[in-house]
Amino acid sequence: MHVAVVGAGISGLSAAWRLRRRLGPGVDITVLDQSGRLGGKLATGEVAGVRVEQGAESVLLRDPVVAELAAELGLGALAHPAPLPAGIVAAGATRPVPRGTLLGIPADPSILDSSGPARATPEPPGGPDPLLAPGADVSVGALVRPRYGDEVVDRLVDPLLGGVYAGRADDLSLAVTVPALHAAAQRETTLSAAVRAAQAATPKATGPMFGVPAAGMSALATALAAASGATTRLDAPVRELAPTPAGWRLTIGSTRDPGYLTADAVVLAVPARPAARLLTGFAPAAAAEVGVLDYASIALVTLVLPGDVLPASSGFLVPATEGYAVKAATFVGHKWPHLAAPGVSLARLSLGRYRETRVLQRDDADLAELARADLAAILGTRLPDPVGVRVQRWGGALPQYGPGHVDRIARARAGLAGYPTLALAGAGYDGVGIPVCIRSGFAAADRLAAVAPDPAAPAGVAHAGTAEPAEISTGE
Ligand SMILES: Cc1cc2nc3c(=O)[nH]c(=O)nc-3n(C[C@H](O)[C@H](O)[C@H](O)COP(=O)(O)OP(=O)(O)OC[C@H]3O[C@@H](n4cnc5c(N)ncnc54)[C@H](O)[C@@H]3O)c2cc1C
Secondary structure, eight states: OEEEEOOOBBBHHHHHHHHHHHHGOEEEEEEESSSSBBBOOOOEEEEETTTEEOOOOOOOOOSSSSHHHHHOOOTOOEEEOOSSOHHHHTTTEEEOOOOOOOTTTTTGGOOOOOOOOOOOOOOOOOOOOOOTTOOOOOOOHHHHHHHHHHHIIIIHHHHHHHHHHHHHHSBBBBBHHHHHHHHHHTSSSSSSHHHHHHHHSSSSSSSOSEEETTTHHHHHHHHHHHHHHHEOOOOEEEEEEOOOOSSEEEESSSSSSOEEEEEEEEEESHHHHHHHHHHHHTTHHHHHHTTTEEEEEEEEEEEEEEEEESSSSSEEEOGGGGGEEEEEEEHHHHHOOGGTTTTTEEEEEEEEEETGGGGGSSHHHHHHHHHHHHHHHHHTTTOOOEEEEEEEEEEEEEEEOOHHHHHHHHHHHHHHOOTEEEEEEEEHHHHHOOOHHHHHHHHHHHHHTTTTTTTTTEEEEEOOSOOOOOOOEEOO
């Protein structure tokens, strides 16, 4: 059996690794990516000799899958952040992020006092019915705004959600971004009771909440690829995917000089738009459901500043209402002691919010200067000239899951039920967090493993898939 995995991000690589685990040495796996490197949004790099993460920075450890994988892949123990506070900029000052909330939504709104970034309005009494009808989905803002007031949404929930999705509380699906609250809101009649129930249903963290492989995020991608034993083909954009009587045919490369690859099964682990383009020829309804998903573009500016010039904090978040271009800052050496470099301070600044792309039209030098000016203004200090600057742009970076996303993806997958040798995986479908992407890759591999030929069966026995050998050709 030959499986083609399209997309060498964490989702595709996790699928490749799991396929090897499930099917053993008898499966051929080819991982294809249009870019020249593995990892997708996992990208460890260097600025002025200092290691930095230019994409995803860390992993939420509530799901142990990353720690388990890292140990299994020989990456050693994870590094953890220092227990330093983070702030939210509000009315010109940086205030502590209130503790004990669910993405900024407290069970008891009175805990939000004047020392924090936002005050809540008293919640109106609940009605006879639960907050949400069974299976209904709304935006996070639509649930919270009428119950706790605008300040809580604009100054607290919005920047916390924005730090993950670069999106706004009034646009993002409750079911995807705060699933425990979505479940509780279908049973409870007040927001405070729903938050209490959601928090009670969430297992308490017993150790550090976040971690990262000590060798960096890219190490996870390269180790997965190596352990999967897959053939990797980089600079290999897949332009067409077509079912054949025997399996699948992929068209790769430029229109002038295309190459072809046949496979018995395919994992499609690319973002929603390229996935929709590849699906549209044979599954237009599923393609339409997938292609609805929009993405936010962002840029990360890393500044290496001489001296110890940043406060002893892990960084800050900036609500859109504050008027800065920077939406989040990480003080890398403070937050991640294993990345601290002597004699310099590292600031990782994130710019770009959903539908606010104008700021990203600046050239790199301009963008870096804007980020530095915002940082200095927020800290209320002059900053030295950086000794190193890196601007990393991520066009179409972060999926903006609108209300109804979960149902749309369920419909898309149902629309592909007639193709049991095709599986979707990735952030465009199942969620943005790295553990979720890994699980999504695993689920895709499990779907294909379930229809793989039985290795114990005599050769030539019919199965879902094909006995045709994997074949790579160009210029057909
Ligand atoms: C700046 C940034 C910071 C983040 N920080 C965190 C964090 O700290 N923690 C966290 O959990 N998550 C974080 N995320 C989110 C997380 O990194 C992503 O959700 C996750 O890495 C997505 O993985 P993926 O494999 O689904 O997709 P991707 O990483 O997007 O991989 C998809 C791959 O498909 C390839 N591709 C696309 N089209 C084609 C085609 N036609 N043919 C061949 N290849 C194709 C692309 O080149 C890409 O390599 C962050 C994201 C960004 C952008």
